[in-house]
Amino acid sequence: MPLLVVGSIALDSVETPAKRRDDVLGGSAVFFSYAASFFSSVRLVGAVGEDWPAEHTRLLTARGIDTTGLHTVPGGKTFRWRGKYLPNMNDRETLEVHLNVLETFEPVLSPEFRKAKFLFLANGTPALQMRVLEQVEKPLLTVADTMDLWINIQRDDLLRLLTRIDGLVLNDSEAKLLAGDENLVRAGNAVRRMGPKFVILKKGEHGAMFFGPDETYVLPAFPTPDVVDPTGAGDSFAGGMMGYLAEQGRFEPRTLKEAMAYGIVVASFTVEDFSLFRLQQIDRAQINRRMELYRQMMSF
C-alpha cells in the first residue's frame, strides 16, 4: 500500500573521530524513503534549493521512490546540517544548522498523494505535521517523529498532534523529557497515555522499546562492529519499519514487532558508512539474511 513521508532533505557535513564527509545526501525524509524503498513504494514530499544536485534525485528515483513531491524553491538553498560525533559515536554536537528553504516550506500534497494509506510525519514542527496530516484523506496508519526542541518550545502543538496520530517514534531522552520521568518504561507508557496507540523509543546503540495497549518490549540493536556514522539511523529505522508495514498492508501486534525488527536491521546497515553509501550497496536479500541472524540471536 502507498507510503507517504514528509520531512527534511539535507546536505550533511559529518565529522567522526575517524573520518569526515562534507555536503553528503541526508535528511530525515531521505533516509526514511531509501530505507522504506526496500519494502514498498514510497512517495516523498520535501523541499530543496537550486543548489540541489540532480544526481541525488536520480539516486532516489532509481529506487522507485516517487519524487514528484520534491519541491525546488526558486532562488532557495537546500537545508544544511553540520555535526560532529564524540568518540562514543552516540553523542553528537550540532556545529551548524542552516534551515534555508525549510524556513518557509509549506507542503501541499497532490490529489494522488492525499490518498496515501500509510503516512510518516518525519521530524518537523508539530503544527506543520498537523497541517500535512489534515491533507491526507483516510490514512490507515499515521506515525510521527518529534524532537526535544518541539517538546520544549511547542509543547501544546505537540500534545494536540499526539491525539491525532496512531504511533509516535522518539529518542529515549526525549521521552523522558516529555513525560518528566527518568524511568524509560514509565516514560514510554506516560507518552502513550497522551494519545498515540503506540510509542516507540529509539535507544541508539541499545535498540528500541515498544509500548502498546497490551504489551511492552525491547528489541536490541543489531550488534555491528562497523559503526562509521550514526547519522540517519533513527530515520532508517522508521523507514524500514513503515516500509515493511506498508508492504504487508497491516499493523497488528505481530506484524508491528516484525516491522520494528526490520527497521533495526536496516538501520544497522545505515551506520556502516556515511550518508546512504552502505544502503546503496545492499538489497532485500542481504536485509533478509541479517534479519535471520538477528532472529537467531534472540531465540533461546
Added chain:
Amino acid sequence: MPLLVVGSIALDSVETPAKRRDDVLGGSAVFFSYAASFFSSVRLVGAVGEDWPAEHTRLLTARGIDTTGLHTVPGGKTFRWRGKYLPNMNDRETLEVHLNVLETFEPVLSPEFRKAKFLFLANGTPALQMRVLEQVEKPLLTVADTMDLWINIQRDDLLRLLTRIDGLVLNDSEAKLLAGDENLVRAGNAVRRMGPKFVILKKGEHGAMFFGPDETYVLPAFPTPDVVDPTGAGDSFAGGMMGYLAEQGRFEPRTLKEAMAYGIVVASFTVEDFSLFRLQQIDRAQINRRMELYRQMMSF
C-alpha cells in the same frame, strides 16, 4: 553440580532519589548466592566482622546456601559501602567505602569446597581471584567479574587471570577501558582475545552482550517499571546465570544463552526493591513466569 562463589559481603547504605536505606545486606557474593540459590546449591566464601547480624546468615542458609565458608574476623568490622544514585538510576556516586575485614581477607577453601565444579570469582583484586582459582582442583567452568579499579591499577595481574578463566563478566564501560575501544562490539571481542573463551558485557538497563568464539549477541534487560535500587543487579545477573548453568551441569552455547536470560530475569526482580527484599518474595515459579514473558517479548 556444586557452585562456589568467592566475593564481598557488605552492609550497604543506599540513597536513591525517592528513598534511602542504611546498613542493609549487600555485597557481590551475597547477591550472587541468593540469585543462584533459585537454581542450584551454592557454597559461599567471604569474610565479615563481629558486627555481622546472625540473622543475615540465617537468611542465606534458609535458601540452602552453604555458609560454612563465611569467616568471621575476630575484632573485625564488616565491609561497608555507601552510595547514591542519580535521578537516571544508572549512574551512581560512591560516598563512602570502608574495606574493614576485606583489607586482609585471604580465602582458604575447605577440602570439600576445593572440589567445586562451577566457580565464580566475584569482584576482587585479580591476584586474590587467582589465588582462589589455584585452590580449586578441577573446575569445569570458571567465570570472573572485574572492575575499572583493577583495570587501571592491576592490569598485569588481570591480564594473567584472563588467560586462566573461561568467562569474564564486566560492565560495558569497563570493557571499553580494558580494550581501549569505544565500540562495544569491537571492545567485547578484543577482551575475548585476551584469554577468556567468552565475555559478557553488562549494560545495566540495556541488558547484556555475549561474545563467544562463534557468536555475538545482545539480550535486552527485562523492562520493569519498578526500579527502586539497582544495587546488586550485576551480581544477581551473574548468580542467576551461573546457578542455571550449575543446575544444568553444562554450558554449551544454547544453555549459556538460556542462562544469560535467566540472569537477566532474576536481576529484574532484584532492582525492584533494596537489598534482597524483592528476591525474598519470589520463587522459581515466578522466575519462570517472567522468563516466559521475556521469551515472548523477543519472539517475532
